[in-house]
Amino acid sequence: RETIPALASTALTEVARHCCELGEGNFAGGFDSGSLHVYGSDGVVINTYELNERIIGLANSDGTVVTATSTGGVRAFSHKPLWAYSIELGCEMISSHPNGVLVADSSNRLLLISSQGSLLASIECKLPESISCSSDGVCAAALEDGSIMILNSSLELLHESPAAADDVETVSCMAFRSDGVLVVARNSLGVVVDNRPENRIECWHPERGLLNSTEIFSRATDLLPTDDGLAAGCFDGTLLM
Numbered sequence: 001r002e003t004i005p006a007l008a009s010t011a012l013t014e015v016a017r018h019c020c021e022l023g024e025g026n027f028a029g030g031f032d033s034g035s036l037h038v039y040g041s042d043g044v045v046i047n048t049y050e051l052n053e054r055i056i057g058l059a060n061s062d063g064t065v066v067t068a069t070s071t072g073g074v075r076a077f078s079h080k081p082l083w084a085y086s087i088e089l090g091c092e093m094i095s096s097h098p099n100g101v102l103v104a105d106s107s108n109r110l111l112l113i114s115s116q117g118s119l120l121a122s123i124e125c126k127l128p129e130s131i132s133c134s135s136d137g138v139c140a141a142a143l144e145d146g147s148i149m150i151l152n153s154s155l156e157l158l159h160e161s162p163a164a165a166d167d168v169e170t171v172s173c174m175a176f177r178s179d180g181v182l183v184v185a186r187n188s189l190g191v192v193v194d195n196r197p198e199n200r201i202e203c204w205h206p207e208r209g210l211l212n213s214t215e216i217f218s219r220a221t222d223l224l225p226t227d228d229g230l231a232a233g234c235f236d237g238t239l240l241m
Contacts, residue, residue, distance in 0.1 A: 008043035020058040020065060020096075028065040030055030036067055036077065049077055057094035059101045061115045066101045068094035074103055074113055083117030097133040099153065104128045110141060112155055121155040134176035138206045140184075142171035148184060150206060159209050164188065167196070177225040181205055185220035185232070201232065216240060 016029040025041030034051040036058075054070040064078045073087035074094070089106040096102075100114040108127065112120040127144035137153030146163030148171065163169035168189040176182055182204040188196060197215035201223075205211050218236035232240040 008041065010039060010043035010045070018055060018058045020060050022060055022065060023063045028058055030058050030067060034069070036065070038065065038077075047077070047079060049081070051075065056091055059094045059096040061096060061100055064115065066094065068101075068103055074101065074117075076115075076117060085113050085117050085119070087111070093128070093131055095131045095133050095139075097139070097153075098135060098137045102131055102133050102139055104131055104141070110139070110151075110155060112139075112153075123151070123155045125149065129171065130174060132174055132176060132182070134180050134182070134206075135178070136180050136206075138176070138180060138182070140174060140176070140182050140204075142174055142184070146170050146186070148174075148186075148204070150182060150204060152206070158206055159204065161202075161204070161210070164196070172219050172221060173223050175223045175225050175230075177230070178227070181211065183223055183225065183230055185216075185223060187219050201230070 014031050018030040019027055021027050028038045030036055032054050034053045036049040037045050038047040040046050051069055053072050055067055056070055057068040059066045064076050066076045068074050068091035071090040074085045076082040087105045092104045092106055094101055094103050103111045108124055109122055110125040111122045114120050125141055128141045129144050130142040132140045139151040141149045146169030148161040150159040152158055170187050172185045172187055174184040184202045186200055186202055188198045199216045199219050200213050202213045203211040218234035218238055220232045221235050222233040224231040
């Protein structure tokens with residue numbers, strides 16, 4: 001079976017937990033030890049920063065790598081440290097946003113931080129499991145109870161889709177298409193026997209709300225928007241287009 005050859009490779013001394021693409025083929029890798037490495041397209045380390053705490057996520061903000069850490073908040077680097085935004089209780093996850101980065105902290109808040117390191121907006125958000133942002137600045141949060149929140153660029157609520165009250169629901173993954181539509185993989189445990197699909201993919205428009213829902217026969221574990229729609233990788237090994 002044919003394989004895709006690697007353009008470059010580099011040896012690591014520990015497991016890279018998080019990575020993000022930067023401009024010109026460069027990329028960044030974050031490690032539990034607190035090391036942040038920026039690599040060139042040839043796999044050679046360009047810069048190294050020691051944050052001295054666990055990195056929980058990386059995001060690209062206009063070519064700047066922004067790190068979220070377990071206790072020290074958010075920091076930005078581009079050849080040198082640029083700015084820091086302190087979050088007292090630490091971060092849980094981070095996502096790139098056209099205006100900067102969207103961060104979920106450990107006190108059940110979503111914070112929109114600008115590309116210069118200032119707070120633009122914040123809201124309470126109980127137990128987010130996943131966050132995502134579109135190129136237009138629309139934000140989405142999937143909550144632990146299976147609910148979905150869609151927010152505008154000021155973190156004001158556009159749509160909220162609660163989980164079914166008579167079943168146990170989860171959101172396994174979600175992503176924005178290039179046209180701004182949010183695609184969500186939702187799963188029910190099938191506690192109630194009815195016509196409700198146990199695994200489905202929903203498409204949400206920021207203004208019109210739910211557009212459609214498609215049943216799939218295994219839980220989606222990853223979603224990749226394409227020019228023609230969506231590629232979904234499923235738990236049973238199926239790849240759907």
